[in-house]
Amino acid sequence: xxxxxxIFIDPFVQMAEAPDFLLQVVxxxxxxxxLYALIALGFVxxxxxxxxxxxxxxxxxxxxxxxxxxxxxxGVPALLALIMAIGVMAILAIxxxxxxxxxxxxxxxxxxxxxTIGMTYFLIGxxxxxxxxxxxxxxxxxxxxxxxxxxxxxxxxxxxxxQHIDIAAAVIALIMVGGLAVFFNRTRIGRALRAVADDHxxxxxxxxxxxxxxxxxWFAAGIVALATGIMWGARSDVSxxxxxxxxxxxxxxxxxxxxxxxxxxxxxxxxxxxxxxxEIYWGGLVGGGIESWLAYMIAxxxxxFRPQGLFGExxxxxx
Amino acid sequence: xFYRETGQFKTSYxxxxxxxxxxxxxxxxxxxxxxxxxxxxxxxxxxxxxxxVIPFLVLALATIGLNILTGYAGQLSLGTGGFMGVGAYxxxxxxxxxxxxxxxxxxxxxxxxxxxxxxxxxxxSLRIKGLYLAVTTLAAQFFLEWCFIRIPWxxxxxxxxxxxxxxxxxxxxxxxxxxASGVARYFVVLAIVIGMTLLMKxxxxxxxxxxxxxxxxxxxxxxxxxxxxxxxKLSAFAVSSYICGVAGAxxxxxxxxxSEPAVFSITLSFQILFMAIIGGLGSLVGSFFGxxxxxxxxxxxxxxxxxxxxxxxxxxxxxxxxxxxxxxxxFFLIVEPHGLARLWAIGKEKLRVWPFPYA
Numbered sequence: 001x002x003x004x005x006x007i008f009i010d011p012f013v014q015m016a017e018a019p020d021f022l023l024q025v026v027x028x029x030x031x032x033x034x035l036y037a038l039i040a041l042g043f044v045x046x047x048x049x050x051x052x053x054x055x056x057x058x059x060x061x062x063x064x065x066x067x068x069x070x071x072x073x074x075g076v077p078a079l080l081a082l083i084m085a086i087g088v089m090a091i092l093a094i095x096x097x098x099x100x101x102x103x104x105x106x107x108x109x110x111x112x113x114x115x116t117i118g119m120t121y122f123l124i125g126x127x128x129x130x131x132x133x134x135x136x137x138x139x140x141x142x143x144x145x146x147x148x149x150x151x152x153x154x155x156x157x158x159x160x161x162x163q164h165i166d167i168a169a170a171v172i173a174l175i176m177v178g179g180l181a182v183f184f185n186r187t188r189i190g191r192a193l194r195a196v197a198d199d200h201x202x203x204x205x206x207x208x209x210x211x212x213x214x215x216x217x218w219f220a221a222g223i224v225a226l227a228t229g230i231m232w233g234a235r236s237d238v239s240x241x242x243x244x245x246x247x248x249x250x251x252x253x254x255x256x257x258x259x260x261x262x263x264x265x266x267x268x269x270x271x272x273x274x275x276x277x278x279e280i281y282w283g284g285l286v287g288g289g290i291e292s293w294l295a296y297m298i299a300x301x302x303x304x305f306r307p308q309g310l311f312g313e314x315x316x317x318x319x
Numbered sequence: 320x321f322y323r324e325t326g327q328f329k330t331s332y333x334x335x336x337x338x339x340x341x342x343x344x345x346x347x348x349x350x351x352x353x354x355x356x357x358x359x360x361x362x363x364x365x366x367x368x369x370x371x372v373i374p375f376l377v378l379a380l381a382t383i384g385l386n387i388l389t390g391y392a393g394q395l396s397l398g399t400g401g402f403m404g405v406g407a408y409x410x411x412x413x414x415x416x417x418x419x420x421x422x423x424x425x426x427x428x429x430x431x432x433x434x435x436x437x438x439x440x441x442x443x444s445l446r447i448k449g450l451y452l453a454v455t456t457l458a459a460q461f462f463l464e465w466c467f468i469r470i471p472w473x474x475x476x477x478x479x480x481x482x483x484x485x486x487x488x489x490x491x492x493x494x495x496x497x498x499a500s501g502v503a504r505y506f507v508v509l510a511i512v513i514g515m516t517l518l519m520k521x522x523x524x525x526x527x528x529x530x531x532x533x534x535x536x537x538x539x540x541x542x543x544x545x546x547x548x549x550x551x552k553l554s555a556f557a558v559s560s561y562i563c564g565v566a567g568a569x570x571x572x573x574x575x576x577x578s579e580p581a582v583f584s585i586t587l588s589f590q591i592l593f594m595a596i597i598g599g600l601g602s603l604v605g606s607f608f609g610x611x612x613x614x615x616x617x618x619x620x621x622x623x624x625x626x627x628x629x630x631x632x633x634x635x636x637x638x639x640x641x642x643x644x645x646x647x648x649x650f651f652l653i654v655e656p657h658g659l660a661r662l663w664a665i666g667k668e669k670l671r672v673w674p675f676p677y678a
Binding site: 133 | 389395443446447448449450451453454455457458461462464465468469539585589592593596600634635638639640641642643644645646648649652653656
């Protein structure tokens with residue numbers, strides 16, 4: 001009975017006893033979730049337009065962050081460095097489209113997946129070669145991002161501390177999701193993107209340039225990566241360890257569906273909050289550190305009941 | 320012109336169904352085996368044996384294991400590193416608990432633990448397909464990695480959280496541990512790899528292997544034709560994990576000598592997936608090509624680049640090697656998505672009809 005109590009009752013008692021702490025945990029999870037959602041957003045953009053499962057999104061985040069910080073270290077003013085980092089992502093997008101995606105059109109999923117992992121190797125090597133392998137400090141203040149924190153007092157006297165940078169991250173993520181939604185639904189290029197996502201051949205036949213669209217999509221994913229890199233870098237630092245964290249976007253996508261932008265956000269929040277709560281309240285029972293696999297297990301359990309993901313369309317199989 | 324089966328008549332089913340029906344293939348394999356047995360151990364120095372040849376053979380075996388699952392049965396797996404780790408830790412525990420039994424038996428037994436774990440994590444494959452399955456194998460990878468760190472019993476409560484291989488002998492010769500000679504380890508590794516490869520070749524040619532390929536090509540159609548997906552998929556997971564487990568145990572016992580949980584990380588899983596894909600999915604000889612490409616090439620690059628006059632420091636050489644490997648992976652995927660094994664097959668085909676372009 002003791003075991004059942006510690007697993008099923010005690011964590012909830014702890015939550016009820018310290019609501020301020022619970023709120024803090026949920027907030028931490030919320031912020032982590034937003035960052036997962038941002039990475040997942042990059043995945044979704046590329047998956048929607050080209051059906052490529054982009055494992056390199058994680059390293060693109062690192063690479064974008066590194067270019068920004070690295071350029072600043074070389075003496076470029078912060079804002080100019082930001083613009084140049086955007087330029088770097090644009091060049092990267094064009095190169096990826098020209099040298100990787102275009103020759104591999106029509107190959108099976110796993111080959112494209114492998115090509116993006118090959119890109120990961122390449123970018124890790126290149127990033128370390130140019131900027132060095134040590135973790136770097138993000139130039140938060142120079143970019144005009146808020147630092148510091150605000151503490152809210154609860155009714156029972158507890159404190160909930162919100163970092164300003166986290167609030168900024170949430171706002172920027174919201175703006176980006178909104179902006180992407182407008183871009184996809186209201187602009188000419190956005191409509192072309194959706195047409196390509198729907199059917200490559202049909203899109204080609206009405207005069208949409210696939211190459212151009214893909215370069216744009218990779219560029220958009222690069223911008224998302226840059227934003228993610230700045231936010232994540234401000235919370236910890238810019239290092240290659242982020243690349244593994246970016247794999248967390250996979251369970252997020254499983255929950256949210258591979259093609260849905262709102263799904264990516266909701267999935268990110270579920271995973272972020274779920275794994276923080278799990279780690280704090282249940283992790284201690286098995287020795288802690290369960291954050292590294294809890295997200296995958298959550299996704300696995302969801303998948304067992306809904307093999308197409310939470311928001312995915314029903315899979316119909318024919319012979 | 321040398322490679323041609325003209326005039327080689329088969330008069331019995333046994334002769335027709337042998338592994339290498341063409342005489343030139345048999346001669347080629349015999350030469351490779353002769354080189355591996357008689358030339359390599361006497362020509363190669365300790366460094367080449369320990370740092371290149373032995374890990375190459377072990378990783379080729381792991382690649383064969385992954386190829387069974389991904390190449391033959393069509394189930395994408397990113398958890399190879401984890402399954403190899405299970406084999407390594409199982410072997411370590413077996414050696415601690417039964418120190419008197421021969422270490423070879425331990426290594427062969429440790430695969431069964433990996434197979435059991437593989438079957439458990441293979442269960443979702445009955446409902447989940449494709450990239451979605453990759454996530455469940457990632458769950459296996461991260462969960463197992465966590466186990467290797469958090470369960471001190473697995474590494475005998477060693478304060479450094481590492482496993483250290485004790486010296487074990489076979490026929491009175493030391494074959495494991497830091498004191499064992501490269502040649503002794505090489506012969507043991509070679510024997511196990513050849514044995515396992517033969518076993519797998521026959522498994523794939525047989526009933527169960529053909530079922531795996533049916534499942535891979537279209538699982539619903541296979542089911543309608545009487546293949547039971549439960550048996551076929553789980554047996555693929557079991558066999559694949561068994562091979563990976565044995566390879567993992569060999570990786571630690573014959574190559575590393577001591578190991579920490581980080582060895583069996585997601586990086587190793589990706590590396591082996593690359594070997595399988597660059598070599599060619601669904602090809603045993605491709606597994607060896609892929610392992611050679613991914614394992615040996617970076618080492619050669621690290622040796623060659625300074626030799627060619629790129630004197631830019633050890634760290635930069637390492638990064639250059641990584642850039643080149645990444646670029647080469649993409650290059651090979653573009654040139655031949657079916658892997659080096661397909662290039663090899665095309666080459667043989669050209670030789671058969673030479674000097675004509677078509678047969």
